[in-house]
Amino acid sequence: MFQGIALNSEHYMSLLSARQKLVASNIANADTPGYHTQDINFRAEFESALAGETSTEPTVMEPEGLVAKPDGNNVNIDREARLLAENSMRFSIASNFARAELNSVKTAIQESK
Amino acid sequence: MSLHISGISPLSQIQTDVAAPTTGDGGTSFKDVLNSAIGEVENSRSSASKSVEKFLSGDGEDLHSTILATQRAELEFQMFVQVRNKVVSAYQEIMKMPM
Amino acid sequence: MSLLSALSISASGMSAQRQRTELLVENLANSDTTRTPEGGPYRRKDAVFVSDPSAAQFSSLFESEMNSGSGVRVSEVITDKRDPEKRYLPGHPDADKDGYVAYPRMNPAEDMVDLLGASRGYQANVSAVSAVKDMIQKSLDLFK
Numbered sequence: 022m023f024q025g026i027a028l029n030s031e032h033y034m035s036l037l038s039a040r041q042k043l044v045a046s047n048i049a050n051a052d053t054p055g056y057h058t059q060d061i062n063f064r065a066e067f068e069s070a071l072a073g074e075t076s077t078e079p080t081v082m083e084p085e086g087l088v089a090k091p092d093g094n095n096v097n098i099d100r101e102a103r104l105l106a107e108n109s110m111r112f113s114i115a116s117n118f119a120r121a122e123l124n125s126v127k128t129a130i131q132e133s134k
Numbered sequence: 135m136s137l138h139i140s141g142i143s144p145l146s147q148i149q150t151d152v153a154a155p156t157t158g159d160g161g162t163s164f165k166d167v168l169n170s171a172i173g174e175v176e177n178s179r180s181s182a183s184k185s186v187e188k189f190l191s192g193d194g195e196d197l198h199s200t201i202l203a204t205q206r207a208e209l210e211f212q213m214f215v216q217v218r219n220k221v222v223s224a225y226q227e228i229m230k231m232p233m
Numbered sequence: 234m235s236l237l238s239a240l241s242i243s244a245s246g247m248s249a250q251r252q253r254t255e256l257l258v259e260n261l262a263n264s265d266t267t268r269t270p271e272g273g274p275y276r277r278k279d280a281v282f283v284s285d286p287s288a289a290q291f292s293s294l295f296e297s298e299m300n301s302g303s304g305v306r307v308s309e310v311i312t313d314k315r316d317p318e319k320r321y322l323p324g325h326p327d328a329d330k331d332g333y334v335a336y337p338r339m340n341p342a343e344d345m346v347d348l349l350g351a352s353r354g355y356q357a358n359v360s361a362v363s364a365v366k367d368m369i370q371k372s373l374d375l376f377k
Contacts, residue, residue, distance in 0.1 A: 025183040026204070033190045064192060064292035071187070086287065099248035103241050107291065110237065110369060114197065117376045118186055121204050125211055132215045192291060197236050201375045 030119040032070040034112055036063060039079050041108045047101045054092035058101075060084045164221050175207075175214045182207035236372075238289040238301055239365045245288035245304030246358035252307045253280045254351045260344045267327045267334055274317045275337040277344075283308035313338065 043059045050056040061079040069076065089095040182203040188195040256278045266275035288304025315338050323332035 025179075026186045029183075029187055029190055062292060067191060071191070099244065099251070103244040103248075106244070107237060107241060110240070110366075111291075113373065114369075115190065117373055118200075118204060121208060121376055125208055128212060128215060132219070194235070197369065198372050198375075201372055205375055 025122070027119045027122040029071065030115040030122070033067060033115045034119075036061065036066050036070065036079060037108050037112045037115070041105070041112075043081065044101050044104045044108065047096050048098070048105070050094070051096045051098050051101070052094065054094055056094050056096060057083050058087055058096050164225055167221055168218060171214045171217050175210050178203075178207040178210045236365060236369055237291065240362060240369075241291070242289050242302055242304040243358045243361040243365065245285065245306060247355055247362070249280070249282055249305045249307055250351050250355040250358065253282075254348065254355070256280050256310065257344050257348045257351060260339060261341055261348070264337060264339050264341045264344075267325070267336060274335045275339075276317075277313040277337060277339050279311050279313070280307045281309050281311060282306070 040061050040063060043061065047058050059081050060083065062082060066079045087095040087097055087100075182200075185195055185200045185203040189197065189200040260275075260277050263275040269275055282305050284303040285306040286301055286303040288306060289301040317335040318338045319333040320336055321332055322328055322334045325334045328334050
């Protein structure tokens with residue numbers, strides 16, 4: 022029953038929460054020597070979800086272009102803070118899309134006499 | 135004075151200029167009304183769905199255009215529901231009429 | 234460029250101004266440092282800003298998003314290569330054989346003004362983030 026907007030939004034939100042978990046662990050490990058920033062290739066994962074490939078977990082990779090400090094840690098706290106804010110913003114946008122779609126279905130159910 | 139009375143001429147056939155209405159033709163049926171409304175609702179729903187997909191994929195779709203497209207589709211759907219209700223109750227009214 | 238990438242562009246501006254502030258603060262604190270681990274007096278540091286489109290992208294690998302706008306990042310920190318200032322202080326522990334001590338060649342007034350500029354720049358970016366976030370929230374209000 023849930024296809025189109027609600028399904029796409031659901032995939033989007035799953036990927037966002039997976040990414041947010043990695044951001045949280047990056048922030049927690051901002052001072053850990055030797056720790057490398059973890060991320061997912063968001064766009065590629067979302068496109069494969071749209072194409073219907075039901076893979077269970079998104080692949081964790083390391084983003085490019087990060088500078089490593091002398092102790093081997095390459096967490097850029099500005100990048101993580103920005104992702105924290107942007108992930109949650111995008112999540113609320115997607116959940117609003119899903120909610121509007123589900124309200125449509127509710128209207129259809131309630132109106133049928 | 136003498137009246138000249140002539141016979142009453144028969145009434146001439148009343149010419150009807152108005153052609154007898156052919157059944158159903160030129161008017162819209164209940165089915166047509168509902169079908170065209172459904173078509174519009176489908177169009178706005180599918181364009182809203184495409185807009186959302188484009189936005190989520192990061193393909194340069196504006197946030198406000200996407201939101202307005204979904205809201206437009208929602209309103210058209212609700213309008214359609216009301217139209218359907220009215221059409222159905224009109225139909226039921228007519229069916230109740232004694233023939 | 235979408236509203237959301239505007240958010241991350243401002244975030245990159247904040248980050249760049251913050252790094253610039255760190256360097257300026259370091260300069261001010263070390264304006265009289267005659268001895269450093271590298272030898273010689275402290276040398277003034279400056280940040281070089283460069284425009285960077287990757288700050289606007291949401292996916293960490295390259296996206297083919299058209300006109301994604303460009304954020305900013307600090308490309309390098311340059312150290313002052315000029316000769317240090319020499320002052321005549323014969324009793325100083327770091328004095329050389331002629332009694333001259335090498336002091337950092339720096340104008341603290343300049344750095345303080347730069348610090349004000351960096352602070353204003355940071356505030357401007359914070360205002361931009363607030364404004365954009367507000368616009369996004371208002372757009373979400375359309376759903377109600």
